[in-house]
Amino acid sequence: MADARNVTDGKRRSSVFRELVGQVEPLPPSERREQLSGAFRSVSPVAKRATVLTVKHLGDQIIGYARGEEAQALALTGEPPRPHRQLDLHRATKEQAQQILTTAVRQARADGLASLLVIVGKGKHSGASGPVLPGAVVETLIRPLARDVLAFRTASPDLGGTGAFVVRLRPMDSR
Secondary structure (H helix, E strand, C coil): CHHHHHHHHHHHHHHHHHHHHCCCCECCHHHCCCCCCHHHHCCCHHHHHCCCEEEEEECCEEEEEECCCHHHHHCCCCCCCCCCEEEECCCCCHHHHHHHHHHHHHHHHHCCCCEEEEECCCCCCCHHHCCCHHHHHHHHHHCCCCCCEEEEEECCHHHCHHHEEEEEECCHHHC
């Protein structure tokens, strides 16, 4: 009975995701980076066990990483690999964004992808309260998705800057 309920819940979440976001398409092959540099290939044994992400705010940059993965997964002095898939959360509510992000990250991992670009926008339509989605994304990545994520950071300017995050996903076999 519980298995049937889980399948039904999964189908419902997938249906809500598709309804709100539409089809999530992989980036064109010309923008993919199938072979990752050495800094991104290996996952340390410590990080494989980590379920907590450390978050740092460096000016307008937000960086999060699993224990032992700061240097390898983020390559803080360089650029992370271009993401394999993108997810646009513009105009979603906080609750919708968290549900969509959770589904998208788990699906991307199941599809064997190494990274995801999450577009949140810069909050220009947020009103006086300011941007909501960046905080909702970080909150979701560090809590329910901590076991799915190696690292994340504010995207480079060519990928959206402070209006987006690049998320490095943990390989499926290391959960």
